[in-house]
Amino acid sequence: MIINDSGTALITGASSGLGAIYADRLARQGYDLVLVARNIAKLEMLGERIASDTGRTVRTIGADLTDGGALQRVEDALLTDHSVRMLVNNAGAGSTVPLQDLDVVSIERIVALNVTALTRLARAAATAFLERGGGTIVNMGSILALAPEVLSGGVYSGSKAYVLAFSQALRNDFGDRGVRVQVVMPGATATDFWELSGMPVEALPANIVMTAEDVVDAALSGLAQGEFATLPSLPDIDQWDAWEAARRALLPGLSRTSPASRYHMGS
């Protein structure tokens, strides 16, 4: 049943996990969909099911977002399809391997997907949404942006710290010009991500793992409430607000003409 017409949401990494749940939920909210991932067969199967359940229009783009040409096709879709009003920048990959054992190809793949592709797609979406009078960019971060010690290797956590900082800058640059930005920071979530990253999700304590459905439903609730940062697990949002206030309190002292007095040795 069609509830309303919200425009089109383009979702990356929609063939499984969080992206597939976003596709289901956003179609039920009245969005048409463009689904992006490498596995076109899975995308088409999901798209047919969602179209039949919701009556929405679902298109698919098979694209490896670490490939420049494929990434350009998705950027073009954002720029030329004037119905697109939301980008869910969700595709991502990780690793649980210690840095010294992580091969260079894997490092480059994680950075290309989690950082470069996310950035280029957000740039295209922001450009398009400014022209269209508004839109929403959802960037998929992780609690590892705040807690890099939790997972060895550093590259994945560092990429998610980038997503947080980039989202803060995006909000600063575009937030008052009709482009909404949300960064979602889930904790451990039961998806294929863990197996693909070198550790079965069953190896984690069960009491720290959330379902993908609960993560996405919390993220969409946070979006509806106007949150910039949504941390689905965090019981007390005052803790995030205090962390953010402490960060902002640093700003006036971070760039000055002279070193701080504690560095004036012997003078």
Ligand SMILES: NC(=O)c1ccc[n+]([C@@H]2O[C@H](COP(=O)([O-])OP(=O)(O)OC[C@H]3O[C@@H](n4cnc5c(N)ncnc54)[C@H](OP(=O)(O)O)[C@@H]3O)[C@@H](O)[C@H]2O)c1
């Ligand atoms: N699971 C967690 O514990 C957790 C926690 C916090 C944040 N996250 C983040 O949540 C996001 C979604 O992950 P998930 O947990 O749902 O894992 P997932 O089930 O493995 O989904 C990852 C998605 O990204 C797509 N993808 C991977 N490489 C790609 C590439 N080169 N080009 C295009 N698409 C690609 C995959 O599809 P194809 O293989 O078909 O390309 C898949 O649809 C990621 O950004 C991840 O970092 C996950």
